[in-house]
Amino acid sequence: MTKIKETVLASELTKIDVTEKLSACPIDFSKSRVANPRADQKQKNYDNQPVKSNFNERKKYELSQAPQFNQLFTDGTLAVKPGKYRLIWSKHCPWATRIAIAIDLLGLDEVISKGVVDPLRPAGVVGDWFFTLDENNEDPVLHIKALSESYLQADPTYKIRTTVPALVDVETGKVINNNYNTLIDELAIAWKEYQAPQAPDVYPEDLQADIDALNKILYTDINAAVNEAGLARSQADYEKYYDRVFNRLDWLEERLNNQRYLFGNQITDSDIRLFVTLVRFDTVFYQKYYVNKKRLVDYPNLWNYAKDLYSLPAFKNNTDFDAIKKRFYQVDHTPISDLKRIIPKGPDLSIWEEPNDRNRFE
Template sequence: MASGEYTRDQRYIATRITADGRDGYPVEPGRYRLVVSRACPWANRAIIVRRLLGLEDVLSMGVAGPTHDERSWSFGLDPGGRDPVLGIERLQEAFLSRFPGYDKGITVPAIVDVPSGAVVTNDFAQLTIDLSLEWTAFHRPGAPRLYPAELRDEIDEVNAVVFRDVNNGVYRAGFASSQDAYEKAYQQLFDRLDWLSDRLANQRYLVGDAITEADVRLFTTLARFDAVYHGHFKCNRSKLSEMPVLWAYARDLFQTPGFGDTIDFAQIKEHYYVVHRTINPTGIVPAGPDPSGWLTPHGRESLGGRPFGDGTPPVSDR
């Protein structure tokens, strides 16, 4: 843009996988593959929700490597450089299988229809909500209610401002191409982080007394803040570790089964510092920060709340 502001391309594939199959893709165990990268905050949301709901046995997961080129995410972590289920080298192949000449972003998370090899959706915001609402027949016993009807309006309100100012706000600062655009995004980001600090000072979770979709969406940005956004994206008024309420809140979630066990700081750093050569021309990946602080006591239990509501934690990471 002429103003130097970064604008995210949000032209996602809106097809949905639903219990009634109204878009042509009914929920079926074993039919679909969730493709993610552990580096990506948007994909990290889907990894967390899949794990919390216990969908591992019905929705397989392919993991792309932390770096990619202009063509798309690739499966360099797998033997032979191919996803073992889809048999493809690049996620791009699944997009082109359904839409020859596809000219929008090849993004993760994406869900691919295994029998046809064609992508179904990459609409990350709707995807996790549908895992909560459309895949209920296959949730594990004790799965939490991440998008309960009685809190939905408030969750949506919080998600909207957190996406604008925080989730996408760090990118608007990092990819700004003018001083004014950068400073505007920077100010909006830290104003919202201050607002979140005030909101969370006396309540353990963002909405209600248990973890919801809102917490998942905020966590994946906070988890990357000190490792990437503070330095790489110039979001440097304060580190997360210098914002007491948000740092304690983030550690609380990190230490909750289903959250910290999905985080790979090495892959996160490699992605941002290697791929974004316009920001980091040398491609040097920083050695720090020391991640051990994530496991220190957070004291948030004193605020009450139950992480999984009436449910239970996921048993093990698979």
């Protein structure tokens, strides 16, 4: 591993305290009414066959948890074998979308399949994901109805929250990695033999230390900070994360003034990690989590940069605004009939198709 070359990244890294745990996707419950419109109301039990309602047991699920499955390709633990693995993800989830984008961008969609869970769960269910978008409510490859089945295959004693993304061994049905902090780099390094000829090197050896440093900055000040603003239980906490988000967006706006992507003219892991938050910013975070100093469209460089990435099939085809809106605005684990929610009609999504100015760096 090379040393950090960019002194500015080394300096910025000293200003933050990074804790890379798996975050809720999105926030399931909070005492803040920003995130949970049912806060302070009387809870209910729900009868969901064949799944049991655990609405009243929600406190056993922490807002974040360390990844439980971390088997790697790069250390030889896992075999690099086409057709052996399946990514299970939800289209609403920024953490899971990272891996879906990376698979397509690297051209690995020919050797690693993808399955999608419903962004909405049965009423009362908190810690699981279901294949209710598929025929017979079953994943056509793994032949399971709930993602927890693969978690229990890997660990029969597993009792904590089931998370996406989850990379599953098709042959055994077991989850082998659910760590979105490492999966992109694992695919970039260990699966080079199967990557498309035109695929970018998203984790080049000479930039790895710099990418790692920037990824920690993005995680702390952008990816996680928008959630923390929504989770805030005090004005002081909310304003701390609000300031953190916009100070970093200002910093990124300046960085992108002189280069097409975060590291010059090549797309890297860092661009994928930033994009998944930016593409949800005006639609969700600006409105629901009160990070409303500026919209993404108010940042000329960041906005054109995001449109530039969106113009690529790997980014566009794995961005589902409908799923994003459904999950972030309907999530409460109660039926609409019990607590009605309104899904915003806007913003105008056609602007994502408009030209961008990033070709000026070619």
